[in-house]
Amino acid sequence: MSEIDLTQYKGVWCFGEVRHGKLVTQTYELLTIGSRIAKELNEKLSVVLVGHNLQGWTQELLEAGAEKIYLLDHPELENFTDEAYTKALAELAAKEKPNKILIPATTVGRSMAGRLATILHTGAIADVTDLTLGPGTNGAGGRALNAIRPTYGGNLFVTVRCEKCRPEIITVRPMSFPKAARTPGKIGEIVNVPINPSSWNLKTKVVSYAPEQSSELDIGSADKIVSGGRGLGKPDNFNLVRSLAKALGAAVGSSRPPVDSGWIPYRHQVGLTGRTVKPKLYVACGISGQIQHLAGMGQADTIIAINRDPECQLMKMATFSVEADLNEFIPLLVEEIGKQKN
Amino acid sequence: MPLNVIACIKQTPATGAIQLDQKGEIVTSAMTYGISPLDEYALEEALRIKERVPGSWTAALTMGPAKAQEILRESIARGCDAVYHLSDDAFEGSDTYATSYILSQGIRKIIAEKGKVDLVICAKQASDGETGQVGPAIAAWLDWPNVSFVKKIEETTDKIIRVVRMMEDGQDVVEMALPALISVVKEIAEPRLPSLKGKMAAKKAVIPTWKAADISADAAKIGPGGSPTVILKKELPPxxxxxxxxxxxxxxxxxxxxxxxxxxxxxx
CATH class of the missing domain: 1.20.5 (Single alpha-helices involved in coiled-coils or other helix-helix interfaces)
Known part of the structure; x- marks a missing residue:
């Protein structure tokens, strides 16, 4: 790698993801950690919004801590494509030279980070759960981040640094930081960045978007998840899981066997070949806790396991374990939760 | 129109408890290795394209030590027409930037040999590093379009590929001009088992191994020296x-x- 002058790069950017017309809530999580880093570095905290008709989000982002907002607003950017978004961001980053770019580790963020880093010839660190400015190799560079990320299915935590390139590009796992508090009426700078996507020779287009039909929460950003496993016995018993999820205001997840049996769509699958989640509460109903499942949910704050088999792995590692028959226990639990709410 | 398709796969240890030695390095002696679980879906979809589109050609490509040839033999056993092994001590310690560069150089060499490559298929992520960055970064090096989290290929022609992308709030249908790269999720296809005939072929296969010089890799972009990121420490989770x-x-x-x-x- 060629040596660059790291001190030229200043400012912390948070990518504000606007997905199908909505600003994703992880943007506010990025602002929490972004603002902490920006203060320590004594550098500016900015949000970069890419999309179309973005003006409506600017005030709340300023109130949530952004000092500056870059708008990359163009009809061609209305829907996410890796090509166009990385091109737009890379152009701006090459000109403005930010020090850090924080991106939510969502579908869009995970998809985009590696491509963006290669275009900018810098490092990308994926799916980070904690970030501090810290001394690095040989005590070098306190201005680089120590990024902690789970690997090997949550069985190994590595601390990764990007010491010789800028900007550092980091995707942050959803739910790793609280959402930034709002200061009503706060003002800041808004920059409309001129862009011309027709000059980019784009080879990708979004043909259509079909929103998820059910009104259920997505597991990726839910702070509570109730999951069902093989122990449910039959597909209809997912209604038990759904009833508990509803009572808790939780999203519905699944281990692999129910997905493979067609009881519930793949998007609900938590685990090695499914999705990784980090909720405050994870309730596992009839899930034994194969290592592949733990890979997807082992970072949950509180785990409740409900199972007939007290010896299974999930019952042993859960914060609270309840040995019970799901058919009997879940309706009673829903009832008890109902009493608390009234 | 026949398509030339490459599946990028990786040999990884089976997920399980990790042991660290006194220097904080992973103890690998007790680990069992195989195709990274999600890569099986990438490989499967590559093979299915060959079955759907007559005359198509499917290859598997990996970067890794000599041992990684095992997964290439497995790929032949499942039906790949060709396999390619990128292996050089100088590749060791490459991060996602350097790894994606090395793989893209391998793909360039395959293009030079085969005349064209239309589609590269990667998995959403590998089971060890779990970054998911290598696929999209390969596309960036090649200046190809790419889509990640692909759950279905709707259509391929000689000019385009149309895919369904799984999003948190639904699904997008996305079309790209070929050549292109996709990263797939498990839903795309159920992996097959190797056939007996395939196993025989796998046993006999001579696997081409390319070193840095063979793929004209720039020494400044490979290994630890070519990697922007560095691992400061490894720890077992609390x-x-x-x-x-x-x-x-x-x-x-x-x-x-x-x-x-x-x-x-x-x-x-």
């Missing part, structure tokens, strides 16, 4: 201290106690 059993004479009592606990932790 043990979960959990383990409170909720007891009770009846299910009702257990439900009541559990709700109490949830209330204490402000989870209701």
């Amino acid at each position: 043990k979960r201290s959990g383990g409170m059993k909720i007891d009770g004479a009846t299910a009702q009592e257990k439900a009541r106690k559990l709700v109490e606990k949830m209330k204490e932790l402000k989870l209701l």
Whole structure:
């Protein structure tokens, strides 16, 4: 790698993801950690919004801590494509030279980070759960981040640094930081960045978007998840899981066997070949806790396991374990939760 | 129109408990290795394209030590027409930037040999590093379009590929001009088992191994020196201290106690 002058790069950017017309809530999580880093570095905290008709989000982002907002607003950017978004961001980053770019580790963020880093010839660190400015190799560079990320299915935590390139590009796992508090009426700078996507020779287009039909929460950003496993016995018993999820205001997840049996769509699958989640509460109903499942949910704050088999792995590692028959226990639990709410 | 398709795969240890030695490095001697689980879906979809589009050609490509040839033989056994092994001590310690560069150089060499490559298929992520960055970064090096989290290929022609992308809030249908790269999720296809005929072919196959010089890799972009990121330390995750059993004479009592606990932790 060629040596660059790291001190030229200043400012912390948070990518504000606007997905199908909505600003994703992880943007506010990025602002929490972004603002902490920006203060320590004594550098500016900015949000970069890419999309179309973005003006409506600017005030709340300023109130949530952004000092500056870059708008990359163009009809061609209305829907996410890796090509166009990385091109737009890379152009701006090459000109403005930010020090850090924080991106939510969502579908869009995970998809985009590696491509963006290669275009900018810098490092990308994926799916980070904690970030501090810290001394690095040989005590070098306190201005680089120590990024902690789970690997090997949550069985190994590595601390990764990007010491010789800028900007550092980091995707942050959803739910790793609280959402930034709002200061009503706060003002800041808004920059409309001129862009011309027709000059980019784009080879990708979004043909259509079909929103998820059910009104259920997505597991990726839910702070509570109730999951069902093989122990449910039959597909209809997912209604038990759904009833508990509803009572808790939780999203519905699944281990692999129910997905493979067609009881519930793949998007609900938590685990090695499914999705990784980090909720405050994870309730596992009839899930034994194969290592592949733990890979997807082992970072949950509180785990409740409900199972007939007290010896299974999930019952042993859960914060609270309840040995019970799901058919009997879940309706009673829903009832008890109902009493608390009234 | 026949398509030339490459599946990029990786040999990874089976997921499980990790042991670290005194220097903080992973103890690999006790690990069993195989195709990274999600890569099986990438390989499968590559093979299915060959079956759907007559005359198409499917290859598997990996970067890794000599041992990684095992997964290339497995790929032949499942039906790949060709396999390619990128292996050089100088590749060791490459991060996602350097790895994607090396793989892209390998793809360039395959293009030079075969005349064209239309589609590269990667998995959403590997089971060890779990970054998911290598696929999209390969596309960036090649200046190809790419789509990640692909759950279905709707159509391929000689000019375009149309895919369904899984999003948190639904699904997008995305079309790209070929050549292109996709990263796939498990839903795309159920992997097959190797055939007997394939196993025989795998045994006999001579696997081409390319070193840095063979793929004209720029020494400044490979290995630790070519990697923007560095691993400062590896640690085992903190043990979960959990383990409170909720007891009770009846299910009702257990439900009541559990709700109490949830209330204490402000989870209701």
